[in-house]
Amino acid sequence: MSRIHILHENAAWLPPLAQAFDHHRLPWTEWFLDAGTFDLAAPPPHGVFYNRMSASSHTRGHRFSAELTAAVLAWLTRWGRRVVNGPGALDLEISKTRQYAALESHGVATPRTVLVAGREHVVAAALRHFAGQPVILKPNRGGKGLGVQLFASTDSLAAYLASDTYEAPVDGLHLLQEYVRAPRPFITRAEFVGGRYLYAVEVDTSDGFELCPADACAIGDANCPVGAAPREKFTIIDGIPVALRTRLERFLAAAGVEVAGIEFITDAAGRTLVYDVNTNTNYNPDAEARAGRTGTARSGPGAIAAFLGAELHRLRAAA
Numbered sequence: 001m002s003r004i005h006i007l008h009e010n011a012a013w014l015p016p017l018a019q020a021f022d023h024h025r026l027p028w029t030e031w032f033l034d035a036g037t038f039d040l041a042a043p044p045p046h047g048v049f050y051n052r053m054s055a056s057s058h059t060r061g062h063r064f065s066a067e068l069t070a071a072v073l074a075w076l077t078r079w080g081r082r083v084v085n086g087p088g089a090l091d092l093e094i095s096k097t098r099q100y101a102a103l104e105s106h107g108v109a110t111p112r113t114v115l116v117a118g119r120e121h122v123v124a125a126a127l128r129h130f131a132g133q134p135v136i137l138k139p140n141r142g143g144k145g146l147g148v149q150l151f152a153s154t155d156s157l158a159a160y161l162a163s164d165t166y167e168a169p170v171d172g173l174h175l176l177q178e179y180v181r182a183p184r185p186f187i188t189r190a191e192f193v194g195g196r197y198l199y200a201v202e203v204d205t206s207d208g209f210e211l212c213p214a215d216a217c218a219i220g221d222a223n224c225p226v227g228a229a230p231r232e233k234f235t236i237i238d239g240i241p242v243a244l245r246t247r248l249e250r251f252l253a254a255a256g257v258e259v260a261g262i263e264f265i266t267d268a269a270g271r272t273l274v275y276d277v278n279t280n281t282n283y284n285p286d287a288e289a290r291a292g293r294t295g296t297a298r299s300g301p302g303a304i305a306a307f308l309g310a311e312l313h314r315l316r317a318a319a
């Protein structure tokens, strides 16, 4: 019998989806892609395949999961299987450089970014392109904000690069990026399911750059100053500008991405810059509850279950 196959490598991110699939009585199974054997001459099982491989997989001890997923996706598509977030999505997931190229070609502005291969070239590149300005250093293959750092001066950047705490990007590629200063410490993350805008969530960045919305990533209130009222870190907002939304939907369609969370910042001058496309996205359950979306098709997991359920239904009707 055909079913939904979830390709992933992080069990902690699965429960909200599993719950939504079970709620809709959708048959599903998981493919945990850290190791395995695949006979490329044999047909894959039938069904709808949903790729949730994450750019940060290497940080969970799954160094080659993204490479394995690329190979498995090639096998699935060669056999004509329906893949949601197929090879085009994975290609973007693991490279911010490729994200920015695709975004810019659809009229979506991205922060000024310089690509640097080689630890020894980073300081010279910062001096040349961002002289005296604060700069963000981030890995080309990112995820969860790990390794994203703001340097106020080239001296502090140079000190980090010379130190033992320096961590090389997993693909060898550094990005130096203009620091986008928002008037308030917030970024916006717009969620798309089935290629269509679902909702946007505002994320409070006062505590730092690690912004994974999943419950499994929550670090508690340790950073909340004693006596201060705890702030809500994630808040669902009314909407995003229609022109931006339309451009992002076109960009996703052209890139073959059907599920995504796209992050942007609007600076004091009103420029909106998109800096991160997550094809493996998680949803914040508290924010969804406060917005009255829990358990409905207007929640992230609910929308994905409805979308994949409809795809499965279509597949079975055509069989």
Ligand SMILES: Nc1ncnc2c1ncn2[C@@H]1O[C@H](COP(=O)(O)OP(=O)(O)O)[C@@H](O)[C@H]1O
Residues within 6 Å of the ligand: 111, 136, 138, 142, 143, 144, 145, 146, 148, 177, 178, 179, 180, 181, 187, 205, 208, 209, 210, 211, 263, 265, 275, 276
């Ligand atoms: N150019 C930038 N200017 C200001 N803040 C940034 C910039 N790039 C990243 N950040 C902050 O760091 C966080 C993580 O960066 P991001 O590019 O999304 O990396 P990741 O792919 O690891 O999530 C962002 O959500 C944002 O808060």
Ligand SMILES: [Mg+2]
Residues within 6 Å of the ligand: 144, 145, 211, 263, 276
């Ligand atoms: Mg991000």
